[in-house]
Every structure is written in C-alpha cells, then in structure tokens.
Amino acid sequence: MDSQKGDFKRILIADDDESIRSGLKESLEAKGFKVDLASDGFEAGVLAIHRQPDLLILDIKMSGLDGFSTCRLIKTNPLLKHLKIIILTGYPSKENFDKLQKLGADRCLAKPVDGDILLKEIQILLKSKST
Amino acid sequence: MAFDNDQLGPDQKQFEDDYLNISSKLEAIFKAFPDLCFVIESDGTIVEYRAGRSEDLYVPPENFLGHKMQDVLPADVGLEFKKIFQIVLDTKQMHSQEYSLTLKDGTKRFESRILPIHKNQLVIFVRDITEQRKAEDALREGEARFKRLLESVSDYVYTVKVENGKPVSTTHGPGCVSVTGYTSQEFLSSPMLWYQMVHPDDRQAVLYQAEAAIKTGNAEALEHRIIHKNNTILWVRNTPVVRKDDSGRVIAYEGVITNITEQKKAEEVLRASEEQMRLFVLHTPAAVAMFDTKMRYILASRRWSLDYHLGNQNIIGRSHYDVFPEIPQRWKDIHSRCLAGATEKCNEDPFDRADGSTDWVRWEIYPWYLNNKDIGGIIMFTELITERKKAQELAYRQSTAMNASMDGVAIHDSEERFVYLNDAHAKIYGYDSAQDLLGQSWQILYDESEVKRIKEEVMPVFKAKGHWKGEAVGKRKDGTLYPQEISLTAIQSGGLICVVRDITDRKKIEAELERYRKHLEDLVEERTRELRHSERLAATGRLAASIAHEINNPLQGITTHLEIIRDHFPKNFQKMKNYESVKSNIEKIREIVTKLLNTYRGGDESKTEVDLNDVIEKVVTLVEHQLTLKGIHLELKLMKGLPALAGWRQQLHQVFLNLILNAQDSIKPQAKGRILVTTTAKNDCVVVAIADNGEGIHKKDMDHLFDPFFTTKPNSGTGLGLFVSQGIIKEHNGSIKVKSEVGQGSVFTVTLPLKKVEGSHGE
Numbered sequence: 001m002d003s004q005k006g007d008f009k010r011i012l013i014a015d016d017d018e019s020i021r022s023g024l025k026e027s028l029e030a031k032g033f034k035v036d037l038a039s040d041g042f043e044a045g046v047l048a049i050h051r052q053p054d055l056l057i058l059d060i061k062m063s064g065l066d067g068f069s070t071c072r073l074i075k076t077n078p079l080l081k082h083l084k085i086i087i088l089t090g091y092p093s094k095e096n097f098d099k100l101q102k103l104g105a106d107r108c109l110a111k112p113v114d115g116d117i118l119l120k121e122i123q124i125l126l127k128s129k130s131t
Numbered sequence: 132m133a134f135d136n137d138q139l140g141p142d143q144k145q146f147e148d149d150y151l152n153i154s155s156k157l158e159a160i161f162k163a164f165p166d167l168c169f170v171i172e173s174d175g176t177i178v179e180y181r182a183g184r185s186e187d188l189y190v191p192p193e194n195f196l197g198h199k200m201q202d203v204l205p206a207d208v209g210l211e212f213k214k215i216f217q218i219v220l221d222t223k224q225m226h227s228q229e230y231s232l233t234l235k236d237g238t239k240r241f242e243s244r245i246l247p248i249h250k251n252q253l254v255i256f257v258r259d260i261t262e263q264r265k266a267e268d269a270l271r272e273g274e275a276r277f278k279r280l281l282e283s284v285s286d287y288v289y290t291v292k293v294e295n296g297k298p299v300s301t302t303h304g305p306g307c308v309s310v311t312g313y314t315s316q317e318f319l320s321s322p323m324l325w326y327q328m329v330h331p332d333d334r335q336a337v338l339y340q341a342e343a344a345i346k347t348g349n350a351e352a353l354e355h356r357i358i359h360k361n362n363t364i365l366w367v368r369n370t371p372v373v374r375k376d377d378s379g380r381v382i383a384y385e386g387v388i389t390n391i392t393e394q395k396k397a398e399e400v401l402r403a404s405e406e407q408m409r410l411f412v413l414h415t416p417a418a419v420a421m422f423d424t425k426m427r428y429i430l431a432s433r434r435w436s437l438d439y440h441l442g443n444q445n446i447i448g449r450s451h452y453d454v455f456p457e458i459p460q461r462w463k464d465i466h467s468r469c470l471a472g473a474t475e476k477c478n479e480d481p482f483d484r485a486d487g488s489t490d491w492v493r494w495e496i497y498p499w500y501l502n503n504k505d506i507g508g509i510i511m512f513t514e515l516i517t518e519r520k521k522a523q524e525l526a527y528r529q530s531t532a533m534n535a536s537m538d539g540v541a542i543h544d545s546e547e548r549f550v551y552l553n554d555a556h557a558k559i560y561g562y563d564s565a566q567d568l569l570g571q572s573w574q575i576l577y578d579e580s581e582v583k584r585i586k587e588e589v590m591p592v593f594k595a596k597g598h599w600k601g602e603a604v605g606k607r608k609d610g611t612l613y614p615q616e617i618s619l620t621a622i623q624s625g626g627l628i629c630v631v632r633d634i635t636d637r638k639k640i641e642a643e644l645e646r647y648r649k650h651l652e653d654l655v656e657e658r659t660r661e662l663r664h665s666e667r668l669a670a671t672g673r674l675a676a677s678i679a680h681e682i683n684n685p686l687q688g689i690t691t692h693l694e695i696i697r698d699h700f701p702k703n704f705q706k707m708k709n710y711e712s713v714k715s716n717i718e719k720i721r722e723i724v725t726k727l728l729n730t731y732r733g734g735d736e737s738k739t740e741v742d743l744n745d746v747i748e749k750v751v752t753l754v755e756h757q758l759t760l761k762g763i764h765l766e767l768k769l770m771k772g773l774p775a776l777a778g779w780r781q782q783l784h785q786v787f788l789n790l791i792l793n794a795q796d797s798i799k800p801q802a803k804g805r806i807l808v809t810t811t812a813k814n815d816c817v818v819v820a821i822a823d824n825g826e827g828i829h830k831k832d833m834d835h836l837f838d839p840f841f842t843t844k845p846n847s848g849t850g851l852g853l854f855v856s857q858g859i860i861k862e863h864n865g866s867i868k869v870k871s872e873v874g875q876g877s878v879f880t881v882t883l884p885l886k887k888v889e890g891s892h893g894e
Contacts, residue, residue, distance in 0.1 A: 017684050023691030030698060090683030111687035112721055115694040
C-alpha cells in the first residue's frame with residue numbers, strides 16, 4: 001500500500017539460494033538500496049504488492065512458483081507491470097532468455113554475475129523508470 | 132444258189148465229153164459259160180482264157196496270157212494252185228479250190244474248179260462267190276443270234292379265253308418254258324397249272340387281278356412270285372391286256388409274263404443296301420450329312436446333331452444355311468463347287484459359331500449321283516477337331532514355351548542319352564543348339580568328379596524316389612564350370628526329364644547379398660554403438676546442464692560474498708593478489724560450466740567463414756612453448772589454399788587445442804615426441820589429422836574415449852575435452868575418428884564438410 005519514501009530505491013530479490021539472497025542484499029544495501037528478500041515466486045509476488053519495489057532480481061529455478069510464472073504474473077498485473085525485472089539464472093540458455101523476454105523480463109543475466117556489472121544494469125533500468 | 136456237186140456233176144461230164152469230142156460245140160458252150168475260164172499247160176502257163184461275166188480281173192489278160200498261173204496270182208494262192216494242178220494231173224480228177232483276192236473294190240472270194248483235159252492241159256473255172264458267202268455268213272450269224280435270243284428271252288405271252296365272264300382256257304406262248312420250266316403243251320394238258328405255279332402267298336392277288344381283268348376290263352400289272360418247275364422261286368410281272376368284242380364284253384385277256392427275278396433281287400439288294408446305308412449314316416461315329424442340290428438335309432448322322440449341338444430338332448428337309456446361319460460365304464462357295472462335281476477337303480478349318488466360339492473342323496465333301504449320271508447333292512463328312520486343335524495348340528504353346536524357357540529342359544532315354552532338349556538346355560552348357568547334344572550322353576556336360584558324384588550320390592536317391600532336385604556343377608563346352616540347379620523326374624519309358632537352371636547369377640547375388648548383409652550388420656553395430664553413445668551423450672548433456680546450474684548458483688554466492696569482503700579491504704591491502712587468484716579461479720569454473728552447457732546446447736557465437744589453417748596456427752602459438760619445454764617436435768603440413776568452411780571459430784579453436792594437448796599428454800617425458808598436424812581438402816570436406824607417436828590408446832578405452840568425465844589423466848584431466856570436442860564437431864556435421872596402436876601412437880582425424888549449414892545451433 002504505502003510505498004517507501006525517500007531517495008532510496010527499493011529492490012526485491014527472489015532466489016531460493018539463501019547465500020545469494022544474503023550476499024546480494026548486503027552488497028546492494030551497501031550501494032544504498034532498500035532490499036527485500038523472497039525465497040520463491042509466491043513470496044516475491046506478495047512482497048511486490050506490499051513493498052512496491054522499483055526492481056526485481058528474479059531467479060528462474062525456484063520451488064513453488066518459478067521465475068517464468070512470477071515474471072508473467074507481475075508483468076500482466078496492472079498494479080505491478082511497471083516493476084523492472086532482472087533475470088539472474090544459473091541456467092542461461094538462449095531459449096530461456098528469449099522466453100523470459102517475451103514474458104516481459106527487462107534484462108537477463110547469467111550466474112555468476114560480477115557485482116559491478118549487476119549494479120550497472122540496475123542503474124540503467126532504474127533511470128529509465130517512468131511513472 | 133449254191134452249187135451242188137451232184138447237180139453240177141453230170142453237166143460237167145457232159146461238157147467234158149463235148150469238149151473232148153466236139154471242139155466247135157465246146158467253143159459255143161465255152162462262150163456261153165458265165166464263169167471265168169482259163170486253159171493252162173501242165174506247168175501252169177495260161178494259154179487261153181474266157182472272161183465270162185467277170186467284169187473285173189485280177190490282172191489284165193495281156194499280163195497273164197503266156198504266163199504261169201502261179202506267177203500271176205499272189206504267192207500263197209499261186210502255190211496252192213501249183214499243188215492242185217499236180218494233184219489233178221496225177222489223179223485225173225476234178226478239184227475245187229476257194230481263195231480270196233484283193234481287187235480294186237475290195238476283197239473278193241472266189242471258187243475255182245480245176246479239170247484235166249487232153250494233152251496234159253487243164254481247164255480252170257473261176258466264179259465270184261463273195262456275195263454268196265456273205266449271205267451264208269449272215270444266215271449263220273442270224274441263226275446263232277436267234278438261238279441266243281431264245282435262250283435269253285424272259286417274257287412270254289399267255290392268253291385267257293373268257294366266256295360268260297368266266298375263263299375257259301389258257302394258252303401259254305413259246306417263251307413259257309424258259310420262264311416257268313413248263314412247256315406250252317404242259318400248260319395245255321394241265322389247265323390249273325398256271326394257278327398252281329403261282330406262289331401260295333401270291334395266289335389271292337393273282338385271282339383278284341384275273342377277276343378285275345374279267346369283270347372290269349381293267350387290270351393293273353401285278354408283280355408276284357411263281358414256283359419254277361425246278362422248284363426255285365421267281366418273281367414275274369404279270370401285265371394283262373383285256374380284249375373285248377364289239378359289244379364291249381370281255382372275250383379274252385392276254386398277259387405278258389416278264390421274269391423280273393433279277394430285277395427284284397437287285398431291288399432288294401438295293402433296298403437293303405439303302406437301308407444299310409441309312410443305318411450306317413445314322414449311326415456312324417463320324418458326323419455325316421447328305422444334302423440335295425438345294426442344300427436341304429436328306430440325312431444326317433446322330434453324331435452330326437451331337438457335334439453341332441442340334442439337340443433333337445429335326446433337320447431333315449431344312450436348308451443347311453437355315454440350320455447354320457453363321458456359315459461363311461467361303462463354305463457356301465465350296466458347296467457350290469461340290470454340287471458342280473468337285474470333291475474337296477480340308478484338314479483344319481475354323482468355324483466361327485454364332486455363339487462366338489470357334490470350332491475347328493476337318494471335312495470332306497463329295498457329290499453324290501442319282502443314276503450314275505446326275506448329281507443329286509453332296510455328302511459331307513466332318514470331324515470336330517476343336518479339342519484336338521486345342522490340345523495341339525496347348526502342346527504347341529507348351530513346346531514353344533519350353534523352347535523359350537530360360538530353364539534347360541531335356542529328356543534322356545534309358546541309355547542316359549538326350550532324346551529331346553530345348554535350345555536353352557544347350558545354351559546353358561555353351562552349345563549353339565539342341566542338335567549338338569542330341570544322342571549324346573549327359574556325362575559330357577560334367578567334369579569327371581561331378582559325374583562320379585552324380586552317379587554315386589544323386590542317382591541312387593533318384594532311382595529310389597523317382598525324382599531328385601538339387602545343385603550341381605555343370606561344365607560348359609569351353610570347359611568352364613558353373614553352378615546349376617537340377618530337377619530330375621523319372622518317366623515311364625525308363626528315361627528321365629531333366630530341368631536345369633544356371634544359377635551363376637543367383638549365386639553371385641547370394642554372395643553379394645551375404646556380403647551386404649554382413650556389411651549391414653557391421654553398419655548396424657556401428658550405428659547402434661554411435662546411437663548408444665549419443666544417447667549417453669544426450670543424457671550426460673542434460674546432466675551437465677543441471678550440474679552447471681547447480682554450480683552456477685553457489686558460484687554466484689561465492690562471487691557476491693567475495694566482493695563484499697573485497698569492499699572491506701583496507702587501502703593497499705597486501706593480500707589483494709590472493710583475492711584476484713580466487714576471482715580468476717571462479718572465472719575458470721564459470722568457463723568450464725559454460726563450455727559444458729555449450730556442448731549441450733551450443734554457444735552464442737555466430738557462424739562465420741573459418742580457415743582451419745588459421746585456427747590451427749593460432750592454437751599452435753598457444754602450445755608451442757609448452758611443447759618445446761617437453762622436447763616434442765611439432766610439424767605442420769597445412770594445405771595451401773584450403774577452402775574456408777562455415778563454422779564457429781572459437782569452438783573449433785577449442786577442439787584443436789584439446790586434440791593437440793591430448794597428443795602432447797600421450798607422449799611420455801624424455802620420449803622423442805612428434806606431433807604432426809596436416810590439413811587437406813577432400814570430397815567437399817576439410818580433413819585435419821593430428822598424429823602423435825605417444826603411448827596410444829588401449830582397446831578397452833576406445834569405446835569410452837568420447838564419454839564425458841572419462842579421462843586417462845586422473846590428476847590433470849576434466850574428462851570433458853574429447854566429449855566437448857565431439858559435440859562441437861557434430862554441431863558442424865563433421866566427425867572425429869581415432870586410430871590408435873598401443874606403443875605406436877594415435878591419429879585423430881577431424882572431417883568437416885564444406886557445405887554450408889544454415890541456421891544457428893542450440894535451438
């Protein structure tokens with residue numbers, strides 16, 4: 001409902017790997033982002049509505065609701081479709097990437113991604129964010 | 132009138148006396164005598180003559196006066212005369228002599244009488260008796276004829292006198308004896324003889340006839356039997372003619388009895404033979420029909436009706452052309468010719484029947500004669516030879532088929548010699564024609580050992596069973612041997628039928644098939660191995676992909692956390708080098724995983740024109756240093772102008788790097804290692820061979836060489852080098868093949884097609 005005020009951009013991370021979640025959270029908070037964490041697609045959906053993040057870093061292979069479904073649900077929801085999505089996957093096939101882009105994913109990156117590259121991609125997407 | 136010696140005698144004597152006594156008287160008589168007369172000397176010299184009434188002399192008087200009689204007349208007649216003159220002179224008796232002379236109006240007969248006169252002179256009277264003799268001959272002839280006539284007469288006339296409507300007497304003419312054996316006198320003395328003479332069975336009819344003649348004055352001729360006096364039965368025709376008086380009353384009737392026995396016999400014979408013929412025709416096994424001049428049936432045999440499917444219909448009197456409307460004009464013409472007297476026949480003639488079928492007919496047609504003179508019609512003899520013709524045609528077809536047969540067909544007699552063979556049989560054995568083998572023994576068609584085998588192994592079985600079928604080795608005329616299939620069948624005469632087929636081609640095909648089958652088996656085995664391999668490849672590929680994912684995730688964690696740590700390093704941190712090492716190892720892991728994934732789904736690189744020589748040279752620059760350190764000599768034989776192919780440069784780079792590094796690893800330290808890399812272009816392909824003189828590959832390892840995680844280098848290898856390389860080459864539609872000998876070295880041959888493969892990989 002009420003979104004986070006201030007200059008801080010809010011990023012939601014959805015990944016079933018705890019190590020990745022905690023690592024990225026610490027790293028991105030260090031860069032000045034507000035970070036929320038979800039361990040699967042369903043959780044990501046709930047947090048996306050409650051916290052109204054500016055960007056979602058989404059893994060594909062998760063138990064429960066996977067990355068494909070999550071991407072599709074967000075991008076087809078009028079309240080959430082403005083949410084930028086970066087796919088970050090350990091299974092970076094062209095086939096998967098093409099499919100996700102069709103579902104509305106804004107960027108696809110392969111794991112392991114260098115922190116600097118990820119930051120750069122985030123900044124580009126958030127700059128182009130339109131209200 | 133004929134002379135009569137008794138009548139003539141006294142006249143002549145008188146004359147002689149007169150002549151002897153009174154010359155003047157003689158002279159007168161002499162002049163009046165009608166006969167030709169000569170006076171001759173005893174030697175026959177004619178001294179005097181008198182022509183008498185003779186108008187025609189054999190020779191003129193000037194030619195015979197003073198000449199000898201025997202010289203004037205023809206030799207034979209003259210000689211006779213000479214003899215007679217002597218007899219007359221010796222006996223002083225008159226002699227007569229008949230002779231013929233040919234005069235200008237024909238041969239005439241003469242009678243001469245020779246008398247002796249005084250002074251040894253003779254007088255000859257000559258009379259022409261030609262006409263007299265002719266009459267005598269005629270009479271003799273007439274008498275003989277009459278006698279014959281009497282003997283041969285078979286008719287006689289009888290007369291029945293009728294008074295008051297009743298016969299009162301009968302007289303039988305002179306011929307009756309020759310017919311009945313009874314004389315007229317016998318009939319006269321026995322009034323009822325005429326009736327008794329009639330055959331008892333016919334008496335009634337004879338009485339009726341007599342009654343009719345008497346009462347009505349009209350009587351039909353009647354044929355009836357009589358009993359001859361010698362008890363033989365004769366047939367007579369009795370034709371009465373009634374005689375009436377002026378008032379019209381029957382006063383007599385006369386009849387002519389004609390012996391018709393012979394005629395009756397002939398009629399009976401004829402009737403019998405006609406009946407016989409009718410029966411014969413009717414029942415003859417041949418199809419026979421008799422027609423009149425208008426081609427109407429007079430007679431037809433049962434066979435005729437049967438052969439031409441006429442059933443029980445009565446065809447007698449019907450026209451042949453109504454019965455068979457399908458008869459062609461050609462046949463009608465033949466009928467016309469035969470009706471005009473021709474005899475025709477044909478051994479095989481097709482008869483197209485109205486129902487569409489064709490009968491084959493053998494026929495003969497003759498005219499028949501009414502009275503040995505006029506043609507009464509024709510007789511047809513026909514024989515339906517359709518079945519025979521069919522059989523012949525079948526036999527002909529069969530024999531043609533046999534001759535045309537590819538198989539050799541032969542018949543051997545009990546002496547095992549050819550009595551029949553078709554051309555194919557001869558040709559199979561390399562002979563020009565069947566004639567070359569007729570009468571020969573089959574043994575010339577096999578070599579010695581085969582003859583022995585056939586005699587010892589085949590013939591006993593054949594003799595026991597009556598047939599045999601199997602293979603043998605035939606010998607052609609030129610001595611070459613060939614495989615054949617034989618079938619032997621015994622025939623009753625003691626010989627056999629032999630069917631031979633040259634199976635050289637079949638054997639060849641069989642061998643070829645066998646070879647092909649083996650090849651196919653090999654191929655299937657190879658393909659199965661490949662398939663098994665690619666299945667394993669696919670499975671392991673999927674496994675690799677999931678492993679990659681499992682590795683990438685922790686790698687992401689490591690990377691992120693490492694970066695967090697790095698961010699907390701103080702300025703000029705001493706162990707920054709260690710951080711960089713970790714970072715680069717992470718990068719290596721990522722690369723390996725990426726390769727693994729690319730093997731399965733291809734990389735993201737796009738296809739370009741690739742010069743393999745260029746790729747290999749780049750690889751060499753990477754490894755050169757290491758090889759030199761190990762003392763391995765690397766030699767390149769790169770084909771100039773090697774065509775470029777469409778491919779993924781980085782991936783091919785990876786392949787050849789792997790292969791050269793493998794070659795390097797197979798060479799033991801201190802060994803004089805050599806690696807030879809050659810490139811060639813062949814059949815639209817580029818071929819790269821990497822040969823080493825290393826340790827080689829064990830047979831047991833060969834099958835697993837391209838399996839993932841298979842390695843013979845437990846300490847240094849990942850087991851992915853060849854697995855990944857093969858994946859890349861397959862993506863290029865090429866192949867990697869290995870030849871290796873333990874202790875000798877290995878050759879890896881990569882073949883890549885030049886043909887451009889459209890589309891990108893990985894989908």
